[in-house]
Structure formats: structure tokens, C-alpha cells
Amino acid sequence: MNGPIGVVTIDGPGGAGKGTIARVLAERLGWHLLDSGAIYRLLALASLRADMGPGEVDRLAALAEALDIRFPTAGPEAGEVILDGAVVSDLIRQEACGERASVLAAVPVVRQALLDRQRAFRQPPGLVADGRDMGTVVFPDAPVKIFLTASAGERARRRHKQLMEQGVAANLADLLQELRARDQRDTQRSVAPLKPAEDAVTIDTTDLSVEAVVNAVMERVEARL
Ligand code: DC
Numbered sequence: 001m002n003g004p005i006g007v008v009t010i011d012g013p014g015g016a017g018k019g020t021i022a023r024v025l026a027e028r029l030g031w032h033l034l035d036s037g038a039i040y041r042l043l044a045l046a047s048l049r050a051d052m053g054p055g056e057v058d059r060l061a062a063l064a065e066a067l068d069i070r071f072p073t074a075g076p077e078a079g080e081v082i083l084d085g086a087v088v089s090d091l092i093r094q095e096a097c098g099e100r101a102s103v104l105a106a107v108p109v110v111r112q113a114l115l116d117r118q119r120a121f122r123q124p125p126g127l128v129a130d131g132r133d134m135g136t137v138v139f140p141d142a143p144v145k146i147f148l149t150a151s152a153g154e155r156a157r158r159r160h161k162q163l164m165e166q167g168v169a170a171n172l173a174d175l176l177q178e179l180r181a182r183d184q185r186d187t188q189r190s191v192a193p194l195k196p197a198e199d200a201v202t203i204d205t206t207d208l209s210v211e212a213v214v215n216a217v218m219e220r221v222e223a224r225l
Contacts, residue, residue: 004141006031006126006225008217009134012148013183013194014098015155017205017213021148022130024214029128029221034121035071036131036138037101039114041092042069042083044100054103057110064113095178102182105132106189126225132186135197143224146217147196150206155179 008031010022019035026033043064052059070082081089091097104110111133118138121127129138135145150158156176163170186194196202201220205213 005122005124006144007122007134007139007142008126008128008144008146008221009139009142009197009200010128010130010146010148010217011132011134011136011194011196011200013155013186014179015158016148016150017158017210018130018148020210021146021205021213021217022128024210025217025221026128028214028218029126031126031128032073032121032123034118034127034129034131034134036114036118036129036134038071038081038092039067039069039117040101040105041097042081042088043067043110043114044097044104045083045088045092047104048096048100054100054107057107060104060107061109061113064110067117098182099178102185106185106191108191111137111192132194133192135200136195137192140197144217144221145197145200146220147200147202148213149202149204152176152179152183154206 008025010018010025012018022033022035043060046063046067047060050063052063054060068084072078072080072082077087080087081092115138118129121129122139129142131138135142135147153176156172156179159175159179160170160172203213203216
């Protein structure tokens with residue numbers, strides 16, 4: 001492949017299957033993976049630890065710029081998420097971090113402060129980028145843009161199953177309500193709202209297996225790259 005380093009963007013609401021699809025796709029292509037939601041979650045965790053409120057925008061922007069995070073791909077910490085030298089992979093998945101991440105993600109200076117950090121993941125041989133604004137804002141020139149959706153009920157069921165497997169008690173009706181509130185915040189914010197890029201292909205994953213979705217995306221990748 002000649003020209004700029006290839007990027008496949010996978011955007012969509014929480015629970016649409018982005019994380020799984022992006023991981024399998026990156027493995028299949030042998031490309032790097034950017035879990036941009038993890039960056040927002042790391043900022044959320046760091047801000048909670050620093051007792052910083054969502055309204056303290058200057059402090060938040062400074063924290064976002066200085067955030068000491070790592071995503072090791074080799075060695076004993078491969079696959080873990082590291083904040084200030086310590087593994088926080090499970091901590092950032094907790095509801096409190098997800099909730100705060102969604103609030104911070106609506107703050108324009110926070111998004112701006114995280115842009116270069118996300119773009120730095122674009123390294124040879126290529127990148128699969130998972131998030132909300134990968135195709136619209138962070139990598140607008142990506143040759144392949146995918147927007148994954150699924151019904152709210154199915155997304156809540158997937159989240160419920162995931163929590164059960166982790167041994168975390170959860171109520172399906174509460175999860176559905178939280179998911180709708182987060183959808184509302186992610187799609188209604190004024191900066192980089194969750195929406196498909198004009199040149200994105202939308203795939204509804206409600207009734208599709210992971211394999212079927214990955215194959216559909218691979219077809220697109222092979223046609224474009
Ligand atoms: O995908 P996730 O649940 O880990 O993301 C956590 C929050 O971060 C989510 O509510 C929306 C926000 N986010 C965002 O605004 N832009 C991104 N590119 C990724 C995540």
C-alpha cells in the first residue's frame with residue numbers, strides 16, 4: 001500500500017460491538033488498535049482521583065495534556081491499560097468511570113487536548129480505531145469508516161451478560177436506562193457528537209454474529225486498501 005498509513009474507523013454507541021469487532025479486526029490485519037474510549041475513561045479516573053469536577057475545564061485540559069498512560073502490546077503487561085505506572089484495566093471499566101468519561105467527553109477543550117494523542121496511534125502497518133468520532137473528527141481521511149449500531153435492548157443485554165461474566169450484579173432495566181441517558185449525552189453534545197461520517201458504512205449488529213460483522217468489514221477493507 002502506498003500513501004498515508006491505512007486506518008479503519010469503527011464508531012457507534014456503547015454496546016454495539018465496537019470493542020470486540022475492532023480487536024478481532026486488528027488481529028486479523030496485524031494492525032495497531034486504538035481504544036479511544038479507554039483514553040476518556042483514563043482521564044475520568046485521573047480526574048476523580050484528583051478530586052476535579054467536570055466544570056474545572058482549565059485543570060481538566062491540563063490533566064488531559066499531561067496524562068501518563070500506556071497501552072503495552074508486548075511483555076507481561078500486554079493488553080493492560082496503565083495510568084501513572086499502575087494497571088487500571090478493570091477500574092476504568094467500572095460504571096463510575098464510564099459515567100464521568102461521558103460527561104468529560106462533552107467538554108470541548110478536553111476533546112481538543114486528546115486529539116494529537118489519538119492521532120499518534122496511526123503507525124505502520126495500519127490502525128483500527130474504535131470510538132465515537134474516529135471517522136468524523138480524529139481520522140476524517142480514513143479510507144474505511146464503519147458505524148456499528150444495535151437496538152438499545154440488545155446493547156443492554158450484551159452489557160448485562162458481560163457484567164454477569166465478570167461476577168458483577170446488574171439489573172437489566174437499570175442498564176437500559178443508563179445506556180439511553182449516555183446515548184442522549186453522546187449524540188446531543190455540541191462538539192463531535194456521535195453520528196456516522198457521511199462516507200461511513202452503517203452495520204446493524206443486532207442479529208449478527210461477531211464473525212459475520214468482521215467479514216463484512218474485511219470485505220470493505222480488501223476493496224479499499
Ligand atoms: O466506548 P466507551 O464506553 O469506553 O467510552 C466511554 C465514554 O467516552 C463514552 O460515553 C463516550 C466517550 N467517548 C467519546 O466521546 N469519544 C470517543 N472517541 C470515545 C469515547
